[in-house]
Amino acid sequence: MIRPDDVRFGPDGLIPAVLVDARTKDVLTLAYMNEAALKKTLETGETWLYSRSRQALWHKGATSGHRQTVVDLKLDCDGDALLVSVIPHGPACHTGAPTCFHRPLAARTPDGRLAPAGGLEERAEAERKAEGKAAAEPVAAVDAKAWAHPATDRAARTVAAGALSADGYGALGRALGALSARIEARRHASPEASYTAYLLAQGRDKILKKLAEEAAEVLLAAKDGRPEALTEEVADLLYHLAVLFAETGLSPAAVAAVLEARARPAADAFVPRSAGRSRRPSKEDGR
Secondary structure (H helix, E strand, O other): OOOOHHHOOOOOOOEEEEEOOOOOOOEEEEEEEEEEHHHHHHHOEEEEEEEEOEEEEEEOOOOOOOOOOEEEEEEEEOOEEEEEEEEEEEOOOOOOOOOOOOOOOOOEEEOOEEEEOOHHHHHHHHHHHHHHHHHHHOOOOOHHHHHHHHHHHHHHHHHOOOOOHHHHHHHHHHHHHHHHHHHHHHOOOOOOOHHHHHHHHHOOOHHHHHHHHHHHHHHHHHHOOOOHHHHHHHHHHHHHHHHHHHHHOOOHHHHHHHHHHHHOOOOEEEEOOOOOOOOOOHHHHHH
């Protein structure tokens, strides 16, 4: 069992502390703690640090109100660095950005090179790909109740064996929940540092334009039979759809309720709105 006595402070009496958002896993800040700051953190359950510039203890958020609730602390293998998982109650950076790491330095180009970050659109495209990819990957320990609904599980159970499963839909729901949290966290970030903030600042027309573009990419990837590209493009589409949810205030639970209402229990089939009430069921309705 690890004890506070196992923490190895440096010659200056400090230990690096990496602060991470417990929900989104975004790295928020690299800071330092001394023994007193660590003790206060453990006692209060909130982030306390040591300011090297002010040479004083620092209760994170005491002035701004953007306190952080500590979820857990982990010590690295050598005992000389801390990982602090927190729930931030506001931006972590003094600039107002959700994270202190919001200044792009380099990014992977489409041809695989690591190149210096360019203008806004280039940085935005890199973040879009990163956030879109995150939407397709499971995220552990995320409360995604807003994205979970029985209709999703029932639809999954109708899929043929060997294809999608209820677990797969659950993972997608968790990932979308985490993505939604990231989008909300970046709502007030600088548009020049965050593609999400850029989209929200540009407004609904810009978001709808991107949605149309991504939907077209999904169609092309599916038509061409490129499964890897299809996965990436669907993730991009879901990301932009989640941004639209945030911009319009649309509730995922409301959409899930509509899906549930349109599912016919007898046949366990889904009847889309466009089908019309007068259309007769056909062999294709069992999908």
